[in-house]
Amino acid sequence: MAHRLPLAAAALLIATPVLADGHADAEAGLSYGPRPAWLISQMEDGELKTKLQSCLAQTPSRTDFSIGHRGAPLMFPEHTVESNVAAAHMGAGILECDVTFTKDHELVCRHAQNDLHTTTNILVSDLADTCVTPFTPAEGDADASAECRTSEITLAEFRTLLPKMDASDASATTAEDYQGGVADYRTTLYGAGATTMTHAESIELFRDLGAKFTPELKAPSVEMPHEGFSQEDYAQKLIDEYKAAGIPASDVWAQSFNLSDVLYWIENEPEFGAQAVYLDDRYEAEDEDEGLIDPMDASTFKPTMQELADMGVNYLAPPLWMMVTVEDGEIVPSVYTEEAKAAGLNLVAWTLERSGPLNEGGGWYYQSIENVTDNDGVTFELLDVLAQDVGVVGVFSDWPATVTYYANCMGL
Numbered sequence: 001m002a003h004r005l006p007l008a009a010a011a012l013l014i015a016t017p018v019l020a021d022g023h024a025d026a027e028a029g030l031s032y033g034p035r036p037a038w039l040i041s042q043m044e045d046g047e048l049k050t051k052l053q054s055c056l057a058q059t060p061s062r063t064d065f066s067i068g069h070r071g072a073p074l075m076f077p078e079h080t081v082e083s084n085v086a087a088a089h090m091g092a093g094i095l096e097c098d099v100t101f102t103k104d105h106e107l108v109c110r111h112a113q114n115d116l117h118t119t120t121n122i123l124v125s126d127l128a129d130t131c132v133t134p135f136t137p138a139e140g141d142a143d144a145s146a147e148c149r150t151s152e153i154t155l156a157e158f159r160t161l162l163p164k165m166d167a168s169d170a171s172a173t174t175a176e177d178y179q180g181g182v183a184d185y186r187t188t189l190y191g192a193g194a195t196t197m198t199h200a201e202s203i204e205l206f207r208d209l210g211a212k213f214t215p216e217l218k219a220p221s222v223e224m225p226h227e228g229f230s231q232e233d234y235a236q237k238l239i240d241e242y243k244a245a246g247i248p249a250s251d252v253w254a255q256s257f258n259l260s261d262v263l264y265w266i267e268n269e270p271e272f273g274a275q276a277v278y279l280d281d282r283y284e285a286e287d288e289d290e291g292l293i294d295p296m297d298a299s300t301f302k303p304t305m306q307e308l309a310d311m312g313v314n315y316l317a318p319p320l321w322m323m324v325t326v327e328d329g330e331i332v333p334s335v336y337t338e339e340a341k342a343a344g345l346n347l348v349a350w351t352l353e354r355s356g357p358l359n360e361g362g363g364w365y366y367q368s369i370e371n372v373t374d375n376d377g378v379t380f381e382l383l384d385v386l387a388q389d390v391g392v393v394g395v396f397s398d399w400p401a402t403v404t405y406y407a408n409c410m411g412l
Helices: 006-014 035-042 047-053 081-089 155-159 199-208 231-244 259-268 305-310 335-342 363-372 378-390 401-410
Strands: 063-068 092-095 098-101 107-109 133-136 145-147 277-279 315-317 324-327 330-333 346-352 394-397
Touching: 035 047, 035 378, 035 401, 047 378, 047 401, 063 081, 063 401, 081 092, 081 199, 107 199, 107 231, 199 231, 231 259, 259 277, 305 335, 324 363, 324 378, 330 363, 330 378, 335 346, 346 378, 363 378, 378 394, 378 401, 394 401
Parallel strands: 063 092, 063 394, 277 315, 315 346, 346 394
Antiparallel strands: 098 107, 133 145, 324 330
C-alpha cells in the first residue's frame, strides 16, 4: 500500500496557503468550530463566562499554550496525519508524536508499543499472526483480548496498517467485532483513509503546519536492549531526527515518564535537555521507595521538587487533577503546584477534553475536584485556574480549539 506524503495530505485537508519558502501559512485557515461556544453556554453565569462570551467574534491565532495531544483524538484517529492537521487547524502551536520503534528500530508515532490491536486494523490484516497475543473471543466472564506490538513488525509492514479510533469491543466474539467499542462521545466519522506517520514524517508535517514539537519517548514493551538497540540509543535517535531535520532545540519539548530519559537528554543533549519534560506518573508507583505522591502532602514527593530542579529538570507535566484541589467550593492550586512553583519548575497540564461529558464528575482527570464538577462548563473553569492560578505554560488537549480559544481570549 502506498504511503501518502504528510504534507500532500495536509494540503488536501486544510487547503492552507503556502508561503514563498514552501511552508504553510501558520495563521491561515484557523477555526474554533462550535465547541468552545457550546462549552461557554454551559457555564454558570459569572465574570469568567462574560469574559469568554466577549471573545466569540475574535479571529483565531496559533498559540504554544495549546498543545495537540496525539493530534485531536476526540474525533480523529490519534497519531495520524489527519488528527494533527485538525489540531493545527484549531490553532495548536505544539503537536505531539508519541514515539516507539518497529522491529527494525525505526521510530513511529504510536501511543504505546503494544497498542496496534486497538489503534489499527492489524487483527483483520495479513499481519495478525505477528501479534504476541492473538485475538481471543469473549467467553463467559472473560473479555475479548489481544496484544499486538510495533516491535514485532518492520517499518514497511507498519505502513500497510490502517489507523482507527483507539477502542476495542470487550464483548466481541470475532476480530471484526473487536474493531468497535468507540466511546459514545467520540466518533468514527473521520476515520476513513487516515494515515500513519513515522517520527521523521511527523517532524516534516508539524513544521509545514507552522507548529512546534513535543515528542514523547514511550516505554518499550520489549526488554532493552532489543537486538543491540539500547534505551540510550532509543533516546538519542529521537533527538537525532530533529537535528537531521534542522529543527532548533528551542522548538522541541522532548518528554518521558522515565526520569532517566530526561536526565540522559540533560547530560548528553543539553540544548534539548533544557526543555525536556518529565511526565509525572508517581501517583501510581508500586514501590513506596519510588515516591508514591499525594498531591496535598509534600513529604511524599520523592524526589522533591527542588531535587528535580537541582538535577536540571525545568519542565514537569502531571495530570490535571494533581495540580488542583477544592477549598470552600472553589478550585484552587494544590500543594503539588505550590511546591513545583517554589522550585521554579515550569508546569504543563494533561489532558483536557479527554473525559467525555462532565455532568457526573469527570472521571479520572477530575478526581480531585469531582465534587464541583457537574457540567461541561467546568472545562473552562478548570482551564482558567490552571492558567491564572497554577500558572501552567501549556495544556494538552484532545480538542485543542478549546485551549486555543481561551488563550486567545485571555491574551496568553
